[in-house]
Amino acid sequence: MFLNELYTPLESRFTSGCAGIDMGATGSIYNEATALMEAFARPLWGLVPHASGGGESALWPMFLEGIINGTDPEHEEYWGEFSTKDQRMVEQAVLGLGLALAPHKIWEPLSDDQKMQVYNWLNQINHVDRSNPNNWLMFTVLVNVGFKKIGLPYDQAIMNDYLEKIDTYYLSDGWYSDGLTDQRDYYIAFAMHYYTLIYAKLMADDDPQRAAVYRERSAEFAKDFIYWFAEDGSAIPFGRSLTYRFAQVSFWSALVYAEVLPFSYGVLKGIIMRHFRWWFEKPIMGIDGLLSIGYAYPNLVMTENYNAPGSPYWAFKAMLILALPDDHPFWQAEEEPLPVLKDQLRLQEARMLVCRPEGNKHAIAYTSGQMANFDMAHSAAKYSKFAYSTLFGFSVPKAGYGLVQGAYDSTLALCECDEHYRVRRFCETWEIGESYAYSRWHPWNDVHVRTWIIPAGLWHVRIHSIHSTRHLDVAEGGFAIGQSAGFSRSDRETIHVSNTAVSVQLPWGISAIHMLSGFDRGECVQPEPNTNLLKPRTFLPSLCSRMEPGDHVLISAVFGATNTPENQESLASPPIIQQQSDGRIVIYDPRNHAVLHTVDLSERRDKDVDNGN
Template structure:
């Protein structure tokens, strides 16, 4: 069976008392004992639904022994006590789910003493301080649901309190925020909706009103979230915690589990199964057969400080569909392609304009107003770039000096002529229109940048109105494109660089950038390896310029597409701009002279005119 094959390498990794799994030597912000416990718990996101659906695994005796020893205060591998926010709270959630879905594996085989140990250790989550105003609230809820399902004392008041707080994070149109933050990332899908859908299923009879609300919200969210997926199964690389990989599709698994069908079972099955296939075509497993830290390949550069060796196994939250019975309509359905979706759609609550310029072959998200509300590695790269693509991914800096180390794709990088670059982070103001994205941002207190991003089919136009009191070097990065694998010696033959344009054509696709106004020269940057999430070696078409103090306008056209003869032809025709005497700039589609958008650059005007 697929799941058992993936879990086979875990067998020889259990600690002597089976309460931990040793998956590697890299570190995280929590200690080694907690990392071992996390690595033990996260595979249960797959095993618990599997067991609930009638599946068997040779690992269950070891997991049961680990639960017994990990919750026994007298055992040397006891998981320990905590009184405040702690990583072990994250891992308790799946144990609560296990009590609810697979008591025959995790509860009924225990002695009375062992059951009391499990209860006491899990019940710590009901006594910690309430300093977790985000998706962590649902861990406590899931533990209490587990208690309720096996007849243990549970805290209804804390469940009600926490669920009311979750309601306070609801924004509308199916979207939550993950607490009081400006992030709109996968935590909305694989945390906020995922956990509330589980609650809706398990508590449908006990709390029908909330269950109905969660189901309704998830159906509305699905109408937007489907825009994050391409026809090849890939999902939009965006935001933090991307090392959880195919957890990206866990929302769709939770929908099916909760009997929500906003699209046909065939469409839902297609999304889920194509996603799994896409991931297992990537080199995400190490030579030891374990799921590596990274995204489309092993990569520590892009990770968060809370990513320990076992962290990636949160991906198995996507396996919730294994709890479905064999005769469920999901299993009987034939896979269907994605439905017809709009070429450009504004997702207002997600703070992005999503473009599908090649039908469902590629997704590009143009974002504004996104940023993490806590200090995180590469937060600007993960949230504040101008564009994110399923075809090209995005890059994170490897170090802080120069364009090569910075890997500044899909952004405008500025420095004081000293190679120490700054990029857009927080936006002072921002706007998501139906045909543009706008932001005003400050790389320094005396440097103000207004940026408009305007989709134009396979192209998009970037307009920057810059007021600077400093002399600056600037670099505008297009999409970073992965170099060919194997023994290719002909890549340089398809790299074209001039003062007005840079283009790179590779089997993966075509990436290019054209000067429309204001830049001095083109440059093809070769970023440090392992900076891009999809490919370990990339090329980055860029435009560069030196700005003197004063007011400047920079306009570029960026191209990103699959490599087909039709797209090669489109590369020769970038969008057109027309300057008006009153300070406006009109952007036109080159193929038919259609007006795409008009940007008002006059002083004091931060809005657009159609």
């Protein structure tokens, strides 16, 4: 099966004592010894469920030897001791899962002395300080669940304390926050829900009340989270840790494992299997057969400081379904397509408006108000762009000078006429309506920007009301669209640039931006390579302008869709705006002249002032 194919390249990369796997030379914030241990542990997220479901692997003797040596204080490859927050706590979680699901592989073959060494090393997690107010609390819970399942001493008090803390992160409608932060990214799916679903399954008899709550919350979350997926299996690239790739679908695997069915087995199987197929059609593995660091191709530019060479193997959390027996209904079910979903859905707790302008072909999230509570690489690009798309992804800067290096797609970039641009980062005020996303933000303390994003079918309208005491250059970026690869060329490839519009048509998609008010010229930027998550080279339709100090209103219409004759017709009909004398801006649908939304600039300004902003 394909799992064994993914594991084959690991065989020659174990360290001499098998307690580490050497996957590459790039670095992370933790030391090389910890990186080797991480690379050892993360493939177990697939092997443990596989073994639980009756699967076998030629790698188990090496993993068993590695566990023995890694937990032996006298061995040169001992994984070491820790007393505070440490990356090794993250990797202990899968060993706790292994004790619960596959003791016949990692526990029963050990001698009594070896068992005590494994227990002592894992039990360190019960003695660290409690400075991990986020999903890390569940690592301790999973280790203790593992202890409990094989009859070892465990700390029920810590489990209760941590699970009660997890409950304080619950918001509503199935959504958590990952601790005290404004980020609502994949950690809600592949951490908060994933771990609590495992707990719900393993502790259903021991803690039925919590198990029922976790099941109920996950079923509610699933009704929103399904909007992040397109019919081809792709998911909206958004937030941090995207190098974990098909971990995006691990939530759905955990639902099936925990027997939570907000949709039929066929729908769930379709989501999972299409996602796997989408990923394995991408060049995500290097010539050595190892999962690379990156997203849809190898790419260090977009990664986090905690992404070591073995980090991408956290994707194997999606393999939890392998714990299901061969006769489980999931395996017997026929794949079903995505159900009929709304064209537009407000996800209030996620601070986004998710739209599906081409049905299930394309999902776009329009966001306002998200940001992580710690500084990571490219945090503004990962959380604060105006739009995130399954079809176009998003881009991160390669450097800080100019539009080419900055790759400012789906955002408004501003500079003091010196090519050093700033973008939306933190939102001072934000609001997600049924038909718009709003934010107020400050690229400088004396520059105030109020932004409205209004979906309009294949288009969306952006309105920026700007008050500035500075001379500024501004650039409004549309969707970055991947350039052709190899020798492929097509008569369907066209680029059009004028003072009022820029469009790029390629066989797989159309990206365009149209000036409705306030801009000086159009420009097709060709960003630095390896800035976009989906394609290494892109075109970026943009509108540019130079502004004097004072008040300005910039309005644009942005188009993003697959390339079909019908969509080409829509490209010729951008939304219509009407600026009224009382300061209101009315946006009309060009198809039927229906009012999509009305923006009252003066009312919004007064409201922000009234709120103390």
